Amino acid sequence: MIFKIAWRNIYRNKKRSLITITSVFAALLLIILMRALQFGFYDKLIETVVESYAGYVEIHADGFWDNQSLDNSMQVDQQLLDDIQSVEGVENIVQRLQTFSLISVGEKTKGGVINGINLSEEQKITDWNKKMVSGSFDLRDNEIIIAKGIAEFFDISENDTLILYGQGYRGMMAAGKYPVKGVIDLKNPDLNKIGLFMTMESVRNYVSSDEISTHIIIGKEKYYDEGKIVEDLGLILSDDYEVMTWKETLPEIEQTITADSAGGLIMAFILYVIVVFGMFGTVLMMTEERKYEFGVLISIGMSRIRLFGIILVETIVLSMAGVVLAVMFTYPISIYYNINPIDMAILMGDGAVQMIEEMGFSPMIPMSISWDIPLSHSLVIFIFSLLISIYPAIKISKLNPVKSMKV
Amino acid sequence: MNKVLLIFITFFYFNAYSQDATTILKKSEEKIRGIKSSYTEMAITIVRPKWKKEMTMKGWSVGEDYFSSVVITPVKEKGTVFLKRENEVWNYVPSIERTIKLPPSMMMQNWMGTDFTNDDLVQRSSISDDYTNTIIGNEEIDGYACWKIELIPNEDAPVVWGKLVMWIDKTDYMQLKTEFYDEYEDMVSVMTSNQIKDFNGKKLPSIIEYVPLDEDGNKTIIERLVWQFDIDINQRYFLPSYMKNLR
Numbered sequence: 001m002i003f004k005i006a007w008r009n010i011y012r013n014k015k016r017s018l019i020t021i022t023s024v025f026a027a028l029l030l031i032i033l034m035r036a037l038q039f040g041f042y043d044k045l046i047e048t049v050v051e052s053y054a055g056y057v058e059i060h061a062d063g064f065w066d067n068q069s070l071d072n073s074m075q076v077d078q079q080l081l082d083d084i085q086s087v088e089g090v091e092n093i094v095q096r097l098q099t100f101s102l103i104s105v106g107e108k109t110k111g112g113v114i115n116g117i118n119l120s121e122e123q124k125i126t127d128w129n130k131k132m133v134s135g136s137f138d139l140r141d142n143e144i145i146i147a148k149g150i151a152e153f154f155d156i157s158e159n160d161t162l163i164l165y166g167q168g169y170r171g172m173m174a175a176g177k178y179p180v181k182g183v184i185d186l187k188n189p190d191l192n193k194i195g196l197f198m199t200m201e202s203v204r205n206y207v208s209s210d211e212i213s214t215h216i217i218i219g220k221e222k223y224y225d226e227g228k229i230v231e232d233l234g235l236i237l238s239d240d241y242e243v244m245t246w247k248e249t250l251p252e253i254e255q256t257i258t259a260d261s262a263g264g265l266i267m268a269f270i271l272y273v274i275v276v277f278g279m280f281g282t283v284l285m286m287t288e289e290r291k292y293e294f295g296v297l298i299s300i301g302m303s304r305i306r307l308f309g310i311i312l313v314e315t316i317v318l319s320m321a322g323v324v325l326a327v328m329f330t331y332p333i334s335i336y337y338n339i340n341p342i343d344m345a346i347l348m349g350d351g352a353v354q355m356i357e358e359m360g361f362s363p364m365i366p367m368s369i370s371w372d373i374p375l376s377h378s379l380v381i382f383i384f385s386l387l388i389s390i391y392p393a394i395k396i397s398k399l400n401p402v403k404s405m406k407v
Numbered sequence: 408m409n410k411v412l413l414i415f416i417t418f419f420y421f422n423a424y425s426q427d428a429t430t431i432l433k434k435s436e437e438k439i440r441g442i443k444s445s446y447t448e449m450a451i452t453i454v455r456p457k458w459k460k461e462m463t464m465k466g467w468s469v470g471e472d473y474f475s476s477v478v479i480t481p482v483k484e485k486g487t488v489f490l491k492r493e494n495e496v497w498n499y500v501p502s503i504e505r506t507i508k509l510p511p512s513m514m515m516q517n518w519m520g521t522d523f524t525n526d527d528l529v530q531r532s533s534i535s536d537d538y539t540n541t542i543i544g545n546e547e548i549d550g551y552a553c554w555k556i557e558l559i560p561n562e563d564a565p566v567v568w569g570k571l572v573m574w575i576d577k578t579d580y581m582q583l584k585t586e587f588y589d590e591y592e593d594m595v596s597v598m599t600s601n602q603i604k605d606f607n608g609k610k611l612p613s614i615i616e617y618v619p620l621d622e623d624g625n626k627t628i629i630e631r632l633v634w635q636f637d638i639d640i641n642q643r644y645f646l647p648s649y650m651k652n653l654r
Contacts, residue, residue, distance in 0.1 A: 104505075165505075171460040171521075173487060175503045
């Protein structure tokens with residue numbers, strides 16, 4: 001009965017209903033598309049940065065992160081690897097041995113970080129083999145791949161020899177000469193200045209230890225929550241290990257996202273203000289317009305609560321119609337641009353694209369297709385429409401039928 | 408008048424005493440280094456809470472200014488040479504066939520992973536010129552009667568310590584114990600000597616233990632296996648260009 005009357009009221013004043021629905025629809029459309037693009041960019045950012053170096057989840061010996069010395073390294077056995085692999089969401093595992101070292105060529109010297117890697121395993125997590133500028137990624141023992149910035153600093157390339165000099169494991173000295181196998185562009189200005197890659201065996205030999213590793217890097221299944229993996233790992237690993245996500249190892253990425261997302265939320269808030277006042281205006285007008293009608297209804301014996309019910313249903317139906325339309329409209333768009341990422345070159349011009357590419361991102365930004373975005377924003381609109389209907393509720397409760405019918 | 412005399416006497420008294428302390432220190436230093444030169448073979452053990460590393464070395468020295476050492480074991484580090492020439496430290500690393508003069512930035516780093524710094528190796532300070540020394544007591548250590556001597560660096564002395572306290576035994580001038588203090592008068596490390604042996608007629612402690620107090624469970628133990636004094640040493644041993652030939 002309430003729904004029937006509500007529907008008739010909506011249908012009766014088609015123009016007014018259309019305006020309300022359109023204002024909700026338009027604002028929500030903008031909000032959802034904007035957030036989808038933003039979140040798509042964040043996903044891309046995380047993916048690029050995390051998958052280019054760190055991995056979503058890292059395991060070290062306890063205390064390694066605060067004091068990144070080889071003396072805080074660990075010995076990884078098959079049992080440990082099997083245990084980690086058995087955790088849900090873990091797709092790939094790879095070990096690394098990382099150590100600081102001085103690099104020297106001729107008279108010049110600079111600092112660097114040597115990464116001992118397992119070639120075949122590493123390719124399941126990172127895409128370094130695709131980032132070679134010259135030479136090949138196919139490292140043999142006692143060969144070294146250097147990052148672009150190091151090659152430029154020393155002005156060296158393939159087949160030149162460089163000298164590494166540093167601290168080894170447990171008080172041993174570490175020193176060696178290594179021929180350059182290739183140059184890699186890590187697509188990250190900082191990493192490009194310090195990155196060195198050798199086989200695991202070569203680095204172990206360099207630091208004088210047969211079995212140590214410093215990192216276990218975990219590649220997760222797509223869209224699996226890394227927080228859950230960390231939790232599950234915490235249950236099976238002893239206190240000798242520390243488990244960290246990219247949020248801890250690369251806090252700057254999270255901070256960037258948080259800061260940028262706050263900007264997006266402010267935009268969303270402005271749009272909300274517009275749509276909420278639009279809706280409020282409609283409701284306000286409707287209440288004033290229909291005072292006479294309300295007066296009649298109350299005087300012929302309709303309860304005020306029922307009357308309010310009708311108004312509430314009307315507001316909800318109108319806003320939800322806008323919401324549903326907006327979601328129905330934006331979702332295909334999001335999916336389309338998720339599959340066919342937006343080329344930022346068109347939006348931002350070539351200069352910006354070059355900058356993005358130097359940072360290691362492809363300028364193709366996909367939209368996020370996460371349901372979180374439309375659902376959360378629809379919920380906000382729904383709550384606002386409930387709040388708005390407080391106004392007619394107050395009016396109705398105070399309505400004096402006699403006065404309201406005196407026009 | 409009496410007062411003036413008293414001050415005068417006290418001054419002379421202390422002065423005489425402090426002269427004495429410096430002489431004692433000089434004698435004990437000379438005993439370790441030899442009047443002219445010394446040659447030693449030593450085993451160094453680095454002790455850490457979770458591990459231990461042992462190495463053996465040979466070392467040659469002439470006076471205070473020249474010292475050269477070569478690693479014999481572990482095999483991987485064999486042939487690594489450290490050379491001290493006046494206030495420079497040179498390092499030769501066989502695996503990269505390079506001779507490196509340590510830059511000032513590396514002077515405070517550990518010497519070969521021990522608790523000593525490269526700077527300790529150089530020790531530009533001279534006990535007689537850079538410190539004001541006073542005997543502050545007589546104590547017994549391991550049954551040896553010792554002078555307890557306080558060394559306070561002079562203001563412009565190139566010394567990192569705030570104060571040193573040394574125990575030197577009265578018969579053989581052996582440095583049995585040294586405490587190192589920082590500028591806030593807190594003790595930062597202790598060096599103790601024991602297992603006194605006869606090295607070519609000289610009585611000297613064969614084991615030195617150096618314990619930094621700020622790092623729990625860390626220490627470095629030096630054991631002298633051979634110690635000879637005032638032998639002829641080829642001057643080439645102290646040339647950077649000769650380092651790769653030392654063994």
